[in-house]
Amino acid sequence: GQSLEQPSEVTAVEGAIVQINCTYQTSGFYGLSWYQQHDGGAPTFLSYNALDGLEETGRFSSFLSRSDSYGYLLLQELQMKDSASYFCAVRDRGTGANNLFFGTGTRLTVIP
Amino acid sequence: EADIYQTPRYLVIGTGKKITLECSQTMGHDKMYWYQQDPGMELHLIHYSYGVNSTEKGDLSSESTVSRIRTEHFPLTLESARPSHTSQYLCASSEIEAYEQYFGPGTRLTVT
Numbered sequence: 001g002q003s004l005e006q007p008s009e010v011t012a013v014e015g016a017i018v019q020i021n022c023t024y025q026t027s028g029f030y031g032l033s034w035y036q037q038h039d040g041g042a043p044t045f046l047s048y049n050a051l052d053g054l055e056e057t058g059r060f061s062s063f064l065s066r067s068d069s070y071g072y073l074l075l076q077e078l079q080m081k082d083s084a085s086y087f088c089a090v091r092d093r094g095t096g097a098n099n100l101f102f103g104t105g106t107r108l109t110v111i112p
Numbered sequence: 113e114a115d116i117y118q119t120p121r122y123l124v125i126g127t128g129k130k131i132t133l134e135c136s137q138t139m140g141h142d143k144m145y146w147y148q149q150d151p152g153m154e155l156h157l158i159h160y161s162y163g164v165n166s167t168e169k170g171d172l173s174s175e176s177t178v179s180r181i182r183t184e185h186f187p188l189t190l191e192s193a194r195p196s197h198t199s200q201y202l203c204a205s206s207e208i209e210a211y212e213q214y215f216g217p218g219t220r221l222t223v224t
Contacts (some may be wrong), residue, residue, distance in 0.1 A: 043202070043213075048211040098208065105154055
């Protein structure tokens, strides 16, 4: 099976940098995705890492270490609108048929 | 523009009723999914499809059924709704590489 661990809540100040960690256990790892979900909204895709290293997309970056079964999402220059839940999700053979298995989510609160 | 639609957005219904939640996408994606999500919780995959006439059960056991007669349409049916079915149901679609999924706005179902 699969399991993912990420912090349940994080609070950070507007303009700061925050890192949301995700550790995973899986039988056949393909890659790690990150999604953002605002309250009452639908999840939206942020980034995907299949190989070790850092992927940067504007203010958001995502990192993966396959040897450590660990990844993180880095949010820079935080804005109030970044307050949302962030989910990591593994793509692996264990889910069957190339699906995603989602973590429990990290609720980020950005304060002035 | 990625477009995926769900209707109804909100539904309150009595126990024992039959309901169908509609989902349509205009992106021509072969792969479609149904997730169940309780407030503040992770997404659980309940059904997915590789394409027309393909349907599979997901990780979370569900009493619902799905069909895929057309590429763009993936409805979910509950033959007899119960209060335990109260949840948010999210439909998504993707290319075969499942790491980037596009989500609809969701249907918030309440069974009384």
